[in-house]
Amino acid sequence: MSDRVDDLLDRAAARIPINEAPIDTILERADRQRRRTLAISACVGIAGAVAVATFASLGTGGATSPTVAADGLPTTKPLDPSSAAVDWQVGAPVHIPAPGEPCVDAATIPTSSLAADPVVSGALPRDGDMSSATAWACPLPSGTTVAITWADGTVIYYEPNSFHGNPNVWFEGMAQTWGGSVIVVDDHLGYVSTANSEPGVIHEALFVEGDTVIRVQAPADVDSATFEKIVRSFQFAGTSAKQS
Amino acid sequence: MDRDGFTEYVEACWPQLVRTAVLMGCEPAEAEDIVQETLLRCLKRWARVRQADDRQAYVHRVLINTFISARRRHWTQEQPTTVFPELPTNDDTAKVDIADAVLRSLSRLPEDQRVAVVLRYYAQLSERSMAAALGVAPGTIKSRLSRGLKVLAADTTLAELKGSP
Numbered sequence: 001m002s003d004r005v006d007d008l009l010d011r012a013a014a015r016i017p018i019n020e021a022p023i024d025t026i027l028e029r030a031d032r033q034r035r036r037t038l039a040i041s042a043c044v045g046i047a048g049a050v051a052v053a054t055f056a057s058l059g060t061g062g063a064t065s066p067t068v069a070a071d072g073l074p075t076t077k078p079l080d081p082s083s084a085a086v087d088w089q090v091g092a093p094v095h096i097p098a099p100g101e102p103c104v105d106a107a108t109i110p111t112s113s114l115a116a117d118p119v120v121s122g123a124l125p126r127d128g129d130m131s132s133a134t135a136w137a138c139p140l141p142s143g144t145t146v147a148i149t150w151a152d153g154t155v156i157y158y159e160p161n162s163f164h165g166n167p168n169v170w171f172e173g174m175a176q177t178w179g180g181s182v183i184v185v186d187d188h189l190g191y192v193s194t195a196n197s198e199p200g201v202i203h204e205a206l207f208v209e210g211d212t213v214i215r216v217q218a219p220a221d222v223d224s225a226t227f228e229k230i231v232r233s234f235q236f237a238g239t240s241a242k243q244s
Numbered sequence: 245m246d247r248d249g250f251t252e253y254v255e256a257c258w259p260q261l262v263r264t265a266v267l268m269g270c271e272p273a274e275a276e277d278i279v280q281e282t283l284l285r286c287l288k289r290w291a292r293v294r295q296a297d298d299r300q301a302y303v304h305r306v307l308i309n310t311f312i313s314a315r316r317r318h319w320t321q322e323q324p325t326t327v328f329p330e331l332p333t334n335d336d337t338a339k340v341d342i343a344d345a346v347l348r349s350l351s352r353l354p355e356d357q358r359v360a361v362v363l364r365y366y367a368q369l370s371e372r373s374m375a376a377a378l379g380v381a382p383g384t385i386k387s388r389l390s391r392g393l394k395v396l397a398a399d400t401t402l403a404e405l406k407g408s409p
Contacts, residue, residue, distance in 0.1 A: 005396055009366040012346035013263040016272060021258035022280055023251050030287045 183232060192228050250290055254283055260367065261307060267350060267362040268311055278314050282307045301373035304363060308377060349399045357392035364389055 181192045192205045265275035296302040363369045375382045
């Protein structure tokens with residue numbers, strides 16, 4: 001039978017039409033992704049250097065924008081609002097808002113705007129207390145940029161439209177830069193930050209569902225490994241995340 | 245970025261990788277996308293891929309991961325609907341050729357068995373390379389192949405192809 005399968009597969013495969021290999025496209029995509037990774041790295045530099053003055057500093061011109069030094073290492077320079085677009089994502093550059101532009105600071109989103117049942121609760125795992133963990137899910141109007149200050153001080157800008165492109169590429173870029181994990185829960189792509197894995201800090205995870213960003217926080221007494229395990233046990237329903 | 249030999253590799257392996265993806269269950273256009281993504285991932289680590297002991301196993305592992313990931317995303321894109329967008333068409337079974345028959349037979353296999361059969365009997369990977377590519381024990385490979393072949397042997401569609409040109 002194996003010889004016969006061998007023969008049949010060869011004959012079937014021979015009937016499959018083959019177009020020319022898109023070598024130039026692959027090389028071009030690799031170059032763009034490399035530039036994007038450097039840009040993200042530069043943003044880490046921003047956060048480390050400025051602690052980033054959170055979102056408010058954008059309004060005072062205190063933020064910086066990334067450039068790439070001749071040696072390939074990211075550096076920073078004062079933000080020029082007229083050229084603030086950063087190629088974070090293939091095909092969908094994320095726009096860093098200039099002073100005065102509408103932007104939402106995630107920390108200021110009122111509880112009333114949270115999706116139903118945003119608090120993660122339920123049976124506590126034996127090896128970690130998640131009783132005070134919280135999650136929020138916020139529908140993001142198209143065109144809005146959201147700034148989230150993570151527990152380790154990094155600021156990441158999310159633009160809902162950009163997730164329609166290829167979120168896994170975006171998350172992978174984050175993971176490569178910050179050392180976090182790209183995970184899949186309930187078919188939802190997510191990212192767990194391990195940059196803030198020092199004891200005593202809050203752990204965070206991020207998921208995207210359409211135009212909605214779901215962010216999960218754990219208290220400081222949960223270690224990174226436990227947190228990731230717990231996040232993997234989430235179940236998604238609508239725009240809220242629940243611990244199963 | 246180290247790209248030494250990448251272009252030559254893509255030119256040589258593109259047809260085989262695309263056909264492998266189709267035999268695993270992709271539409272041709274989807275297969276091209278998946279192979280392109282696979283090769284992009286390989287390019288980013290080309291120095292490691294180029295020096296791998298079993299490069300084909302390495303590349304096929306990336307291919308399989310990309311294939312599974314694409315299927316997962318594909319699933320999330322499904323939307324429930326009360327109206328089917330498809331229009332009724334004639335049953336063209338009379339036009340079924342060997343390729344269609346083989347693909348139909350393969351589609352009846354569970355995904356793990358289908359991937360095993362395609363990698364072994366089309367991509368010509370050894371059982372050892374398959375174990376490396378799939379990240380499972382060699383015994384598991386033997387088991388999947390055995391069960392897959394058993395299903396194909398009992399497939400009447402394939403039996404009817406016996407002796408066909």
